[in-house]
Amino acid sequence: MKNFDLAIIGTGSGNALPPEFDDLEIALIEEGRFGGTCLNVGCIPTKMFVYPADVIANAKDAARLGVSLSYEGIDLPALQDRTFTRRIDVIADDGERFRREDCPNITVYDSHARFVAPKTIEVGGERITADQIIIAAGSRPAIPDLVAESGVRYHTNDTIMRIDKVPERLLILGSGYIACEFAHVFSSFGSEVSIIGRSDVLIKHQDADVARRFTRTVREHWDVRLGQPVTAIESEGDLITITFADGTSVTGDMLLVATGRVPNGDRMNLAAAGIQTHDDGRIKVDEHGRTSAQHVWALGDVSSPYQLKHVANHEAKVVFHNVLNPASLRSFRHDAVPAAIFTHPQVATVGLTEQQALDRGYEIAVNVQDFGGTAYGWALEDNIGICKIIADKKTGLILGAHILGHEAAMLIQGLIQAMAFGTTARDMAEGQLWIHPALNEVVENCLLGLEL
Numbered sequence: 119m120k121n122f123d124l125a126i127i128g129t130g131s132g133n134a135l136p137p138e139f140d141d142l143e144i145a146l147i148e149e150g151r152f153g154g155t156c157l158n159v160g161c162i163p164t165k166m167f168v169y170p171a172d173v174i175a176n177a178k179d180a181a182r183l184g185v186s187l188s189y190e191g192i193d194l195p196a197l198q199d200r201t202f203t204r205r206i207d208v209i210a211d212d213g214e215r216f217r218r219e220d221c222p223n224i225t226v227y228d229s230h231a232r233f234v235a236p237k238t239i240e241v242g243g244e245r246i247t248a249d250q251i252i253i254a255a256g257s258r259p260a261i262p263d264l265v266a267e268s269g270v271r272y273h274t275n276d277t278i279m280r281i282d283k284v285p286e287r288l289l290i291l292g293s294g295y296i297a298c299e300f301a302h303v304f305s306s307f308g309s310e311v312s313i314i315g316r317s318d319v320l321i322k323h324q325d326a327d328v329a330r331r332f333t334r335t336v337r338e339h340w341d342v343r344l345g346q347p348v349t350a351i352e353s354e355g356d357l358i359t360i361t362f363a364d365g366t367s368v369t370g371d372m373l374l375v376a377t378g379r380v381p382n383g384d385r386m387n388l389a390a391a392g393i394q395t396h397d398d399g400r401i402k403v404d405e406h407g408r409t410s411a412q413h414v415w416a417l418g419d420v421s422s423p424y425q426l427k428h429v430a431n432h433e434a435k436v437v438f439h440n441v442l443n444p445a446s447l448r449s450f451r452h453d454a455v456p457a458a459i460f461t462h463p464q465v466a467t468v469g470l471t472e473q474q475a476l477d478r479g480y481e482i483a484v485n486v487q488d489f490g491g492t493a494y495g496w497a498l499e500d501n502i503g504i505c506k507i508i509a510d511k512k513t514g515l516i517l518g519a520h521i522l523g524h525e526a527a528m529l530i531q532g533l534i535q536a537m538a539f540g541t542t543a544r545d546m547a548e549g550q551l552w553i554h555p556a557l558n559e560v561v562e563n564c565l566l567g568l569e570l
């Protein structure tokens with residue numbers, strides 16, 4: 119049985135190996151496409167679809183600014199060619215070729231890995247051992263039983279970006295990140311979109327003000343079905359019908375399932391290696407990325423409480439350091455994790471929602487500032503965007519920030535920085551000059567309006 123210094127399962131965040139690993143003999147195991155979810159079926163291709171959707175949405179909305187534009191349609195094959203053939207597939211293929219041909223210390227295995235004993239992996243009919251193992255095996259779409267058992271054709275993020283033509287009527291089951299990003303994409307491209315959620319708002323984990331305003335806004339473009347459990351999913355010919363508990367139903371010609379993601383540890387026989395999991399399937403790790411089995415580490419979606427690429431990248435850096443430096447272990451930083459939903463209008467968030475801050479007993483100051491109250495908001499003729507900041511009255515520190523609207527993902531970065539470096543709301547507002555009349559003034563005004 120061949121023994122390696124290190125075995126890595128998964129080539130998403132697991133493949134970003136530091137130069138210090140050049141001296142180790144490494145087994146790199148990937149059952150799918152090199153590069154993992156973010157590159158092949160996640161963050162990057164979705165945003166390559168979202169940007170054209172933004173252009174279309176702005177064009178459709180241009181009349182409000184006195185601009186006459188018309189939308190003639192999307193060239194889907196051209197978008198797919200630009201996204202996949204000319205960019206993503208090249209990166210995935212080059213990444214694999216590089217590891218196979220240019221990295222003499224690395225052996226690539228291209229099959230499913232599963233544990234058969236402590237520190238012993240079976241892959242492609244072979245058994246290997248390793249002194250240390252990193253599990254970076256990611257997650258996959260969760261498919262509700264009702265969908266799986268219905269026998270109805272459905273797409274997930276794995277397949278929907280490679281379809282032949284834009285559907286006329288797209289049904290989306292789920293109301294979170296993926297559902298809202300694809301609802302924006304296909305609604306802009308010309309589909310009639312019905313989006314189906316179980317609670318009373320879309321993006322329910324966001325701050326309540328943001329979730330409510332977002333839900334209200336997108337109802338103008340999407341058929342939003344909320345609060346009714348799905349009782350049946352059926353197909354007849356090319357049509358798919360979803361029926362709700364109240365007897366109503368909705369019909370479309372394509373179904374996208376976006377109801378969360380399952381960590382991939384359940385397919386790896388983890389118990390054979392003494393690796394424990396949480397009830398939700400995530401591998402249990404401590405703050406350094408150590409699993410319950412000695413010298414076995416885990417990072418990213420397979421173990422993290424955050425299914426976000428910037429978190430997986432951060433955890434990978436920490437684990438890679440720790441593998442080589444057992445005497446000076448680094449810790450995961452999971453405070454104030456930011457995220458953005460690239461839908462329309464965009465949503466960005468960091469830290470606590472107002473409700474979470476109250477539940478934790480903080481005495482808080484809260485301010486909500488409309489984009490429409492700033493000069494750039496007037497230029498945009500904006501009547502949707504808001505910046506909401508929650509601060510701790512005792513310390514003046516920012517506890518959370520939530521932005522809905524134009525370029526929210528970029529606007530929020532200053533607030534993320536303030537939280538990361540412990541800058542108070544007042545210092546952030548008054549200790550720098552703000553470019554006039556940039557949209558950032560909405561953040562400045564929101565900070566200044568906090569009653570601290």
Ligand SMILES: Cc1cc2nc3c(=O)[nH]c(=O)nc-3n(C[C@H](O)[C@H](O)[C@H](O)COP(=O)(O)OP(=O)(O)OC[C@H]3O[C@@H](n4cnc5c(N)ncnc54)[C@H](O)[C@@H]3O)c2cc1C
Nearest residue numbers: 128130131149150154155160161231256418419425426427
């Ligand atoms: C549609 C979509 C859009 C997203 N957009 C964003 C975004 O805009 N911003 C953001 O921050 N995050 C986004 N995410 C989340 C982000 O993609 C993930 O958090 C991130 O890719 C997780 O990285 P990872 O390295 O943990 O896993 P992955 O990148 O999934 O890598 C795991 C790899 O392990 C392989 N593997 C699994 N099990 C085995 C096994 N037993 N043997 C061999 N190989 C195995 C898999 O094939 C895969 O290649 C998005 C996700 C989706 C689905």
Ligand SMILES: NC(=O)c1ccc[n+]([C@@H]2O[C@H](COP(=O)([O-])OP(=O)(O)OC[C@H]3O[C@@H](n4cnc5c(N)ncnc54)[C@H](O)[C@@H]3O)[C@@H](O)[C@H]2O)c1
Nearest residue numbers: 262292293294295296297316376377378379425458459460
């Ligand atoms: N821009 C980004 O950063 C980005 C984009 C896409 C995905 N992601 C990551 O990927 C993760 C997975 O995305 P997602 O959108 O699948 O998950 P999600 O957790 O954001 O949303 C899933 C939604 O589906 C609902 N749901 C679950 N089962 C259901 C059912 N049977 N019927 C109806 N609704 C049901 C849930 O209540 C939830 O609201 C996200 O949590 C996020 O961490 C990030």
